[in-house]
Amino acid sequence: MISEEIVIHTGGSAGVVDITSNVARFAAARDDGLLSVFVPHATAGVAVIEVGAGSDDDLLSAIDEVLPAERGRWRHQHGSPGHGRDHVLPAFISPSITIPVIAGRPALGTWQSVVLVDTNVDNQTRKVRLSFIEG
Amino acid sequence: MISEEIVIHTGGSAGVVDITSNVARFAAARDDGLLSVFVPHATAGVAVIEVGAGSDDDLLSAIDEVLPAERGRWRHQHGSPGHGRDHVLPAFISPSITIPVIAGRPALGTWQSVVLVDTNVDNQTRKVRLSFIEG
Amino acid sequence: MISEEIVIHTGGSAGVVDITSNVARFAAARDDGLLSVFVPHATAGVAVIEVGAGSDDDLLSAIDEVLPAERGRWRHQHGSPGHGRDHVLPAFISPSITIPVIAGRPALGTWQSVVLVDTNVDNQTRKVRLSFIEG
Numbered sequence: 001m002i003s004e005e006i007v008i009h010t011g012g013s014a015g016v017v018d019i020t021s022n023v024a025r026f027a028a029a030r031d032d033g034l035l036s037v038f039v040p041h042a043t044a045g046v047a048v049i050e051v052g053a054g055s056d057d058d059l060l061s062a063i064d065e066v067l068p069a070e071r072g073r074w075r076h077q078h079g080s081p082g083h084g085r086d087h088v089l090p091a092f093i094s095p096s097i098t099i100p101v102i103a104g105r106p107a108l109g110t111w112q113s114v115v116l117v118d119t120n121v122d123n124q125t126r127k128v129r130l131s132f133i134e135g
Numbered sequence: 136m137i138s139e140e141i142v143i144h145t146g147g148s149a150g151v152v153d154i155t156s157n158v159a160r161f162a163a164a165r166d167d168g169l170l171s172v173f174v175p176h177a178t179a180g181v182a183v184i185e186v187g188a189g190s191d192d193d194l195l196s197a198i199d200e201v202l203p204a205e206r207g208r209w210r211h212q213h214g215s216p217g218h219g220r221d222h223v224l225p226a227f228i229s230p231s232i233t234i235p236v237i238a239g240r241p242a243l244g245t246w247q248s249v250v251l252v253d254t255n256v257d258n259q260t261r262k263v264r265l266s267f268i269e270g
Numbered sequence: 271m272i273s274e275e276i277v278i279h280t281g282g283s284a285g286v287v288d289i290t291s292n293v294a295r296f297a298a299a300r301d302d303g304l305l306s307v308f309v310p311h312a313t314a315g316v317a318v319i320e321v322g323a324g325s326d327d328d329l330l331s332a333i334d335e336v337l338p339a340e341r342g343r344w345r346h347q348h349g350s351p352g353h354g355r356d357h358v359l360p361a362f363i364s365p366s367i368t369i370p371v372i373a374g375r376p377a378l379g380t381w382q383s384v385v386l387v388d389t390n391v392d393n394q395t396r397k398v399r400l401s402f403i404e405g
Contacts, residue, residue, distance in 0.1 A: 001302040001405025003370055003377070032136040034171055034233075034268055036304055038370050040379030042320040047226040050177040054210030055222040061208075062223045066201055066336055073331075075324030087325040088332045091317040091363055091387065093226055098233050098304075098368050100138055100173050100266040107138075107264055109175030117226065129377055131370040133304055133405035135136025135268035167271040169306055169368075169403055182361040185312040189345030190357040196343075197358045201336055228361055233368050235273055235308050235401040242273070242399055244310030252361065270271025270403035 002030070003131040005040075010126050014063075014082075014119040016049075016056035019128060020106075023114045026130045027101045033134040035099045035106060040127055043086035043120040045093030050111040063089065063119060079122050086120045093117050101132065137165070138266040140175075145261050149198075149217075149254040151184075151191035154263060155241075158249045161265045162236045168269040170234045170241060175262055178221035178255040180228030185246040198224065198254060214257050221255045228252050236267065272300070273401040275310075280396050284333075284352075284389040286319075286326035289398060290376075293384045296400045297371045303404040305369045305376060310397055313356035313390040315363030320381040333359065333389060349392050356390045363387050371402065 006022055019037075027035055037046050049055055067085045071077070074084025099114070100107045108114070118126055141157055154172075162170055172181050184190055202220045206212070209219025234249070235242045243249070253261055276292055289307075297305055307316050319325055337355045341347070344354025369384070370377045378384070388396055 001304070001370070003302065003372060032138065034136070034169065034266065034304065036368055036370050038368075038377065040377060040382065042318075042325075042379060042381035045226075048177075048230050049225050050211075050222050053213065053222075054219070055177075058209045058211055058219060058223050059226050062202055062226075066227075067332055074328045076320075076328055078323065084324070084328060087320055087323075088328050090319050091315075091329050091332075092336075094229065094364065094367060095318050095382070096367050096369060097229060097231050098171055098173075099231060100136070100171050100264055102138060107173065107175060109177060109262075111177035112175065112230070127379075129370055131304065131405070133268060133403060135266070167273065169271070169304065169401065180361075183312075183365050184360050185346075185357055188348065188357075189354070190312075193344045193346055193354060193358050194361050197337055197361075201362075229364065232364060232366050233306055233308075234366060235271070235306050235399055237273060242308065242310060244312060244397075246312035247310065247365070268403060270401070 001131055001133050005127045005129050008126050010118045012121050014060055017116040018051050018113050019116050020113040027106050028104050030104050030132050033101050033132055035101050036131040037097050038129045039095040044118040045090050045095050046097050047115050047117050048112050051113045136266055136268050140262045140264050143261050145253045147256050149195055152251040153186050153248050154251050155248040162241050163239050165239050165267050168236050168267055170236050171266040172232050173264045174230040179253040180225050180230050181232050182250050182252050183247050186248045271401055271403050275397045275399050278396050280388045282391050284330055287386040288321050288383050289386050290383040297376050298374050300374050300402050303371050303402055305371050306401040307367050308399045309365040314388040315360050315365050316367050317385050317387050318382050321383045
């Protein structure tokens with residue numbers, strides 16, 4: 001297995017960060033196989049959605065409705081307001097996704113991008129582990 | 136890796152489509168390994184649930200509550216009403232799932248079925264990529 | 271592929287059960303590869319979250335809000351109150367997650383634990399299948 005950690009700048013606000021080009025670069029020069037995207041953080045997830053037509057912001061709004069950030073709701077009380085919520089997020093938006101690679105290209109659909117979903121405002125950078133198993 | 140795309144008829148209404156038999160057929164004649172089910176579309180997901188006792192319709196109702204289809208809520212405004220919501224769905228119901236295969240059989244529990252979850256009413260058919268890595 | 275089923279005691283109440291040590295034990299003595307955690311039950315999921323600082327209880331509260339247990343809401347009516355809801359849970363908290371293993375250690379972040387999420391009160395024990403593919 002080939003595996004490496006990349007560092008993604010997420011900044012100080014909640015964000016949906018497109019990492020498709022990182023994933024594609026990692027897959028290039030490989031053959032067929034399965035590519036694992038894994039975020040080794042307890043307050044972030046990874047998703048495959050369309051970006052650039054509003055859905056990335058729609059996702060952040062949906063997260064705020066489904067899992068409201070208000071401090072009083074959550075037992076976990078460390079960190080900035082919303083951090084309790086951030087810790088529940090990965091149960092719904094998993095930190096792990098597996099993508100098939102065909103001839104060195106992630107087999108994504110036309111409108112699919114791989115995104116890091118990070119509502120945590122306390123960290124400016126996040127690590128993402130990319131791993132590839134040839135089949 | 137063995138990989139192929141199958142085409143699933145989803146029709147013109149939101150649906151939970153059982154693809155277990157397609158997955159089982161693909162796994163048959165293989166040995167032990169991991170089977171990836173990946174939907175290359177930005178408005179559909181894949182899940183493992185029980186079907187046939189109401190839970191497939193329960194899932195569609197839950198999606199409508201968790202992610203309401205009303206047009207005004209979503210920035211993404213292309214397509215039929217609800218299409219903005221459809222684009223957020225895959226962040227919560229991922230387009231990728233990995234299933235262990237033992238001696239050519241998906242290691243599903245008695246009540247588990249693999250389903251395509253597709254709330255998009257604008258497409259009558261969907262592709263699903265099945266990939267298998269022997270271990 | 272090496273694959274085995276372990277049995278986890280979940281008791282008679284909804285719970286988030288830490289299975290990190292089981293996963294770590296299974297990964298030890300392996301080399302690099304992908305580890306699949308798969309729950310062969312239709313009313314449970316697996317997640318990677320922080321435990322021990324309130325987030326496990328926060329997750330159970332969030333599930334109760336996102337997918338309320340009230341019996342009247344759900345078409346699936348077998349089992350104890352809430353069982354209809356339990357059957358929708360795995361679409362949102364998947365029964366499958368894939369974790370990279372590096373030199374016999376799951377590549378989890380410092381605050382990440384692998385947990386079985388089981389809101390089903392009718393079963394005292396649950397099986398979890400652990401599988402490993404070397405890369």
